Amino acid sequence: MSLDNTKLLDFLEEINKELTRRIAVVAVGGTAMTLLKAKPSTIDVDFTIPGEYYDEFQSALKNVPHGFTVHCFHGGAVFVNMLPDDYLKRSRPIKTKLKNIELRALHPADIVVTKIGRLDGRDLEDIESCIKSFKLKKKDIIKRAEQMRYAANEENYQTNLQNVIKKFFK
Numbered sequence: 103m104s105l106d107n108t109k110l111l112d113f114l115e116e117i118n119k120e121l122t123r124r125i126a127v128v129a130v131g132g133t134a135m136t137l138l139k140a141k142p143s144t145i146d147v148d149f150t151i152p153g154e155y156y157d158e159f160q161s162a163l164k165n166v167p168h169g170f171t172v173h174c175f176h177g178g179a180v181f182v183n184m185l186p187d188d189y190l191k192r193s194r195p196i197k198t199k200l201k202n203i204e205l206r207a208l209h210p211a212d213i214v215v216t217k218i219g220r221l222d223g224r225d226l227e228d229i230e231s232c233i234k235s236f237k238l239k240k241k242d243i244i245k246r247a248e249q250m251r252y253a254a255n256e257e258n259y260q261t262n263l264q265n266v267i268k269k270f271f272k
Contacts, residue, residue, distance in 0.1 A: 103170050104143040107136055113147065113168055114203055120162035121202035125155035128193050130180045130216060134207035135228060137196045140235040146171035150208075152190060153177040180208075180216040184251040210236035211246045214266075219252060221262040226269070233270050240271040 105113075110133065128151065129137050132144030147170065151159050156176050163172060178185040185208075193206040208216070210232045217225040232238060244267065252259045 104145060105133075105136070105147065105170065106143045107139070110136060110144075110147065111198060111200075113166070114198070114200060114205065116166045116168075117159070117162045118200045118202045120165045121158060123158070124202050124204060125158055126152050126190065126204045126206060127155070127159060128152075128190060129196070129205070129207045130175070131208075131213065132224075132228060134213055135231065137205070137207045138194065138210070138235075140210070140231050141228065146173065148173045148175070148180070150175040150178055150180055150185070150189070181219065182253040183216045183219055184253065185212055185216070186246075186249040211238055211242050214238065214243055215247045215250050215263075218247065218262045218266055219254060219259055221266070226266075229266060230270060240267055243267070 127149050129148065130150050131148040132141060132146070133148045135141035136144045151174055153176060156174070160174060163174065175181070178187065178189045189208065189212055190206070192209040192212065194209060196205040196207055198205050214229050214232050217229050244263070247263050
């Protein structure tokens with residue numbers, strides 16, 4: 103199932119109804135790119151949720167039938183990546199009418215550095231789109247990658263980072 107902006111916001115409206123207070127939710131990966139209009143749709147939904155809101159979001163999610171994959175990561179984690187503590191401050195607000203959700207999208211450089219770890223064909227397309235859409239510079243990606251912690255094979259991450267730099271910044 104392909105999820106465009108409208109479907110993502112409809113889904114979040116249902117989550118919003120289940121919440122009892124305002125929480126922050128940060129879209130990552132293709133979800134963030136879709137909300138930032140750098141990609142028309144995503145195939146799954148990915149969020150990193152600040153620790154103080156994580157359990158409440160998970161409870162609301164259990165009450166909302168949705169029929170697609172939703173990944174929720176805790177406090178700046180994105181799969182095996184751990185973003186620097188300032189990820190929330192750097193994230194971009196997404197305007198919505200949601201009363202109980204402060205919706206944000208990862209900063210485009212953070213999207214790129216989190217996609218470098220896996221680096222499949224779809225990730226390469228997303229990285230290229232982020233670099234072009236947001237005019238990211240090589241130095242900004244390298245600097246942010248240096249600030250991030252990677253829980254899997256660090257050597258593979260560094261190799262992937264160098265491959266991305268060579269491919270998109272000749």
